[in-house]
Amino acid sequence: MLTIAVDAMGGDNAPACVIEGTIQALRESDNRFSVVLIGQSDKIEPLLALQDTEGLNLRFMHAPEVVTMEDIPAIAVKTKQESSLVKGLKLCKTKEADAYVSAGNTGAQMAASLFVLGRLPGVLRPTIYAYFPRLKEGLTNIVDVGANMDCKPEHLVQFAEMLTIYQRFAAGIDEPVVGLLNIGEEEGKGSEVLKQAYKLLQDADRKGKISFIGNIEGHDILKGNVSIVVCDGLVGNTILKFGESIPGFLGALFKPALQKLVSSGQLDEKAAMLTTQVFKSMFEPFDVEKFGGVPFLGVDGISIVGHGRSSSRAIKNMIFMAEHMIEKKVNTHIAEVLSEA
Amino acid sequence: MLTIAVDAMGGDNAPACVIEGTIQALRESDNRFSVVLIGQSDKIEPLLALQDTEGLNLRFMHAPEVVTMEDIPAIAVKTKQESSLVKGLKLCKTKEADAYVSAGNTGAQMAASLFVLGRLPGVLRPTIYAYFPRLKEGLTNIVDVGANMDCKPEHLVQFAEMLTIYQRFAAGIDEPVVGLLNIGEEEGKGSEVLKQAYKLLQDADRKGKISFIGNIEGHDILKGNVSIVVCDGLVGNTILKFGESIPGFLGALFKPALQKLVSSGQLDEKAAMLTTQVFKSMFEPFDVEKFGGVPFLGVDGISIVGHGRSSSRAIKNMIFMAEHMIEKKVNTHIAEVLSEA
Structure with missing residues (x-):
């Protein structure tokens, strides 16, 4: 089963909207995939407790640090290794997750995706x-x-x-x-x-x-x-x-x-x-919002970024976008075409 | 009295709209300035004959060649010396006119303005x-x-x-x-x-x-x-x-x-x-259209360019813009400020 890592701390309406969007995605897809929700436990767990999550393929992972919209990308990546951003992408790197989804700091996500996942063969710039x-x-x-x-x-x-x-x-x-x-x-x-x-x-x-x-x-x-x-x-x-x-x-x-x-x-x-x-x-x-977010094209993994203003509907659609990117093997095709002479 | 050279051949609605706009400008301003209308006599004179131009500070100058929207700027300037574009700007250079106004090929007007009028002191690029x-x-x-x-x-x-x-x-x-x-x-x-x-x-x-x-x-x-x-x-x-x-x-x-x-x-x-x-x-x-057109800033003279779709109202306002640029001595101020170290 596919696993999607979701940044519970990313976006203006996080974590509430992210939690709602994630639950909607699992319900609507009838548990077609599983989700790891990553964030600060004191912020997330009380909100999760208010929701009916029984029977959902959902687990929570604690990440004590948070990358904010004000963080400088290159610095955030290096100094906040215990953030949901870096932890989520590392799950992709170790194949514990198949994709990472966030509505947080776009620059930091780009930098971290490059740093943790690297580029696909042949790609000059994601x-x-x-x-x-x-x-x-x-x-x-x-x-x-x-x-x-x-x-x-x-x-x-x-x-x-x-x-x-x-x-x-x-x-x-x-x-x-x-x-x-x-x-x-x-x-x-x-x-x-x-x-x-x-x-x-x-x-x-x-x-x-x-x-x-x-x-x-x-x-x-x-x-x-x-x-x-x-x-x-x-x-x-x-x-x-x-x-x-x-x-x-x-x-x-x-x-x-x-x-x-x-x-x-x-x-x-x-x-x-x-x-x-x-x-x-x-x-x-x-x-x-119907598209939810967009993938960074050219990184060796799936990292989907959404608008800071993302609603729960946008988060849900970003998760579907992640699933779609995995299933359609977009990265395999990119590597094939771009490594040709 | 100020003299404004108007390109009768420039714009999608030329020469009819240009003639109408020019006459409106002279009427509304109560002949505050004079206009030289430049273009092909066989196109312009029959249209002028239909208008009541008595008492207006308006004269006509024949220019056998026409710069079209399809002309390549640098080539048009060199090969069409007898166009309304080049003739009009030359009137400015010899001080027979104080400004040139056109709704024609913008690139060609830019090239010709630079070529015929040159740059103001200190200006790197108009x-x-x-x-x-x-x-x-x-x-x-x-x-x-x-x-x-x-x-x-x-x-x-x-x-x-x-x-x-x-x-x-x-x-x-x-x-x-x-x-x-x-x-x-x-x-x-x-x-x-x-x-x-x-x-x-x-x-x-x-x-x-x-x-x-x-x-x-x-x-x-x-x-x-x-x-x-x-x-x-x-x-x-x-x-x-x-x-x-x-x-x-x-x-x-x-x-x-x-x-x-x-x-x-x-x-x-x-x-x-x-x-x-x-x-x-x-x-x-x-x-x-209320602004009519814009001047090329930095050339040593006044050359106003309008939208190709200019109506007679736009042409009229371009002529007023030219008068305004002359009276406010914008070029003198630009030369002063830009030649300072």
């Missing part, structure tokens, strides 16, 4: 991607979203290759399509790094490793013509955080505009409520 | 910025938005200095505030270029050239805590184009959601119309 809404059916991933600065052309190409494998084997996309984010569509646009990346992506396309459609621009991201947007971590991180701020920004403009119509008597309360529903439904494609 | 909507009152500019790739730290600092001068003298902002776009707020985040830029921006702050609040992230752009967002041209261009695609993306989600409520009888036609008004009003802060 990476992290994000989901984006799109007009067309399907899904769009952007890679890298902050793990890698100053990417070299060969890094960008590996990001495209790893995400292509992920989408093919674990996301049910038969033909992932890669676009290189640039300032214009024509070949020869952009920085030297982008010009060289363009050529290397063409090579990878010719070898059948990816399907590359060329340069794309900022306005192409939401269109959905590509399933994989490749860029440096600074660009991806900025677009991701900018995108996340849009629903709140528009909400702040929407509410007073609607209120004006209500108080002037042009719209009655019922219509205003329906209008608010329409407004909210517009942002359903922005709901990233 | 730049181009964009306007962004914000929650707080005031305005936010992002610089650079595509003119400069692979920026060095000293380039980013000059962008901040030039835009600070522009906002102080021409945009009525007493205290422009600069933020450096990065992947995290803490000092020491990001690439080597960003780390060095951070230090140089602190130096410029200490010298009183700018007011620097430190690193900002993608979700800070719409907040309005800074009036100047500094980044490399690739990041700025991507954010700009991504932002421009949002109203259309949400519109495509909004319409069917609203239609569903109407056809199910939950919302009547009148309420649906009002709701659509609310939706549209949400995007008023995204209306960049």
Whole structure:
């Protein structure tokens, strides 16, 4: 039976939401896998005692130290060996667990995953991607979203290759399509790094490793013509955080505009409520919780990171994502493709 | 009297919209300045003949060649010396005109402005910025938005200095505030270029050239805590184009959601119309036409570039922007500040 290690201390709503999400995952999956919940016993055990966990494949492991959102990644990994983060990843390393899941400090998880698990054969730099809404059916991933600065052309190409494998084997996309984010569509646009990346992506396309459609621009991201947007971590991180701020920004403009119509008597309360529903439904494609979290691609093990704001539903879906990554053998495929010449 | 050279051939709606916008600018300003409209006589003169231009400070200049949106900038500048672009900028160089305004090929205008007008003393790289909507009152500019790739730290600092001068003298902002776009707020985040830029921006702050609040992230752009967002041209261009695609993306989600409520009888036609008004009003802060266009900062002359989709209203506002740049002596201030050690 598969075992998934879950960081009970990670995220703004930990440990309560993590405990709830874990129990939901075990119930919904009918105990298809087992979970080791890791964290401080004085925080976790009283909460666990309030829940009905009888018959669940759930055990608890004490970890006295905690990595916080404020911890500096490289330092946290070295000085907090008794944290849920390091203990959880070590369970994966020794094969006592098959995957690790956390909604904690992303930088620290990246550093610890690299340190404890190492890289898959052939991988230059592990990476992290994000989901984006799109007009067309399907899904769009952007890679890298902050793990890698100053990417070299060969890094960008590996990001495209790893995400292509992920989408093919674990996301049910038969033909992932890669676009290189640039300032214009024509070949020869952009920085030297982008010009060289363009050529290397063409090579990878010719070898059948990816399907590359060329340069794309900022306005192409939401269109959905590509399933994989490749860029440096600074660009991806900025677009991701900018995108996340849009629903709140528009909400702040929407509410007073609607209120004006209500108080002037042009719209009655019922219509205003329906209008608010329409407004909210517009942002359903922005709901990233259905994916829960994303794996670090390229590390020699499965380490799934979630948003700090993760709800119990997000935690549950992250656990399912972990199970999925294990079963679809994404890492085996990555190692195969990236160690080829 | 000031003279403004207007490219009659630039933009998707040229020459009709350009002619209309020019006439509106002269009428509204009560002939405060004069305009030289430059373009192909067989295209322009028949349209001008349909308009009532009596008493307007308007003259026409024939330019047989046209720079198109498809032209490669560096080549267009060299091979199309008889275009409205090159002829208009040459009028500025010989002081027959005080500014040049166009909604044509931005890259070609940048190249031609540099080639014909040159740089202001002390300027390493001229730049181009964009306007962004914000929650707080005031305005936010992002610089650079595509003119400069692979920026060095000293380039980013000059962008901040030039835009600070522009906002102080021409945009009525007493205290422009600069933020450096990065992947995290803490000092020491990001690439080597960003780390060095951070230090140089602190130096410029200490010298009183700018007011620097430190690193900002993608979700800070719409907040309005800074009036100047500094980044490399690739990041700025991507954010700009991504932002421009949002109203259309949400519109495509909004319409069917609203239609569903109407056809199910939950919302009547009148309420649906009002709701659509609310939706549209949400995007008023995204209306960049009120600014018309932006000047290339750092060139030794005034060259204003507008969006390819510019309407006659945008052209009119670009002409007013040109007048404003001349009167506020923005270039004199830039040369003063940037030639200091």
